[in-house]
Amino acid sequence: MSNLAQKRILLGITGGIAAYKSIELIRLLTKAGADVQVVLTEGAKAFVTEMTLQAISGRPVRSTLLDPNAEAGMGHIELAKWADLIVIAPASADFMARYTQGMANDLLSTLCIATESPVLIAPAMNQAMWRHPATQANAKLLTERGVLSIGPADGAQACGDIGPGRMSEPADIFNLITKLFQTTEVEQDLIGQHWVITAGPTMEAIDPVRYISNHSSGKMGYALASAALKRGAAVTLISGPTQCPPPKGANVISVKSADDMLAVCEQNMTTQADVFIGAAAVADFKIKTATDQKMKKQPDSDEMQLTLVKNPDIIATLSKNKRAKIMVGFAAETQNVIEYAQGKLERKGLDIIVANDVSRTDIGFNQDENQVTVITHNETWAPDKAAKSELANQLVEFIYTHSL
Known part of the structure; x- marks a missing residue:
């Protein structure tokens, strides 16, 4: 049986000559057993007809945000909850x-804002x-928010441009949609565990x-939280300031300072957790005495001296008190990466450490991809360079197998 059988896919079609291709996409999805609900924008109606789309999908096409008949049945919010996946093509x-x-000024945009399901876009223009x-900039921001995308492809266009x-x-x-459902249907082998x-x-x-x-x-830590959640773990995500969307199902606690992060970790690990992963980039130092008022420049001096003191070592503190069965740390280094990581593994009493070369501009901080070296005793x-979401799946599997 296809892994798309009985999957509920909402296919949004926007205005553009590529809308005709969506007819073939519907045919492929329905042939694989998926339930397809088509939603048209007003612009799309100039390129494809509701009658054709309804005949292929087997469902009445939706296009109006406040259609009294549709709202009496499956309203737009219920439709947003109904979908396992929203695909916008084109x-x-x-x-x-x-x-x-x-913006939420038509049915399709409202559904995308109201849904908690994954959204995949196929740009065409x-x-x-x-x-x-x-x-x-829009494409980049959507990706950062977790919206999936495919294409666009290169070639001759209807207008004559190339x-x-x-x-x-x-x-x-269709192949990407199939893979998405393959990756989301993972074994729930972490049920009962607290990460x-x-x-x-x-x-x-x-x-x-x-x-x-x-x-x-914060992308790596958030990806690890999502990967553990997919496998059934209860996840407490303690996060410094980021722009990452909170993983659905996680208990997300926002903090600012290292002192705050340590206190919240200890509060949420009063009983031994199964796994602790210290993926945060905790500042090594803090100001000895922060001022209550803004520090002013002195007109007679070009210098200002700040006294720094060490921050608490969160991972070492939790490891010393054995707050988790498996303690995992991250080592963000710019030189002697493996050597320094091995030293931290021993010094901080960890079970696993993930070494990360942050001197590289193509991975690590603020990048969507990463490449690491995982070290135990x-x-x-050393897994291959990969998207942080995929790398997170591999790391969770590695941690799980080493906890057995």
Whole structure:
């Protein structure tokens, strides 16, 4: 049986000549056993007809936000909850711009804002529109918010131009959808376990307007939380300031300073956790005495001296008190990466440490990909460079197998 059998897929079609390709995508999805609900924007109606789409999908097409008949049955909020996955193919430049701004002025944009399910977009537009800085910024922001995307492809366009902007082929979109459901249907082998994960940077106050921090985005820690949640773990995510969307189902606790993070970790580990992962980039130092008022420049001096003191070592403190059965740390280094990581493994009493070379600009801080070396007391493993979400799945599997 196909892994798409009885999966509920909401297919949004926006205005563009590529809308005709969506007919083939619907055929592939329904043939695989998926339930497909089509939602049209007003612009899409100029390119495909509701009658054709209804005949292929087997469901009445939706296009109006406040349709009294539709709202009496499956209202737009219920429709947002119904979908296992929302696919926008094609996704026009206009739709991407409105989605980025959080607008909800038609049915499709409202569904995307109201859903908690994954959203996949397949951009399609003129090559100049795709290359425009505004569109590129919108695409980047949507990706950072967790929206999945495929394409666009490069080639000849209906307008005669040649370049990037063609909607990906229906077969390619279908294959990606199939893979998405394969990756989400994982064994629930962590049910009954409590994982505590720290993520993001800490923010150490100098005065009410200034602070010491670092470039950590929190993406790796949040990806680890999501990976553990998918396998059934109860996850407490203790996070410094980030722009990452909270993983659905996690108990997310926001903190600022290293002192705050340690206190919250101890409060949430009064009983022994199964796994602790210290993925946060905790500042090594803080100001000895932060001021209550903004520090002013002295007109007769070009210098200002700040006295720094060590922050508490969160991982070492928790490890010393054996607050988790498996203690996992991260080592963000710029030189002698493996040597320094091995030293931290022993010195902090960890079971596993993940070494990360943050001197590289293509991985690590603020990047969507990462490459690490995982070190235990008797082995070393270096997985290939991968998206942080995929790497998180591999790390959770490694941690789980080493906890048995």
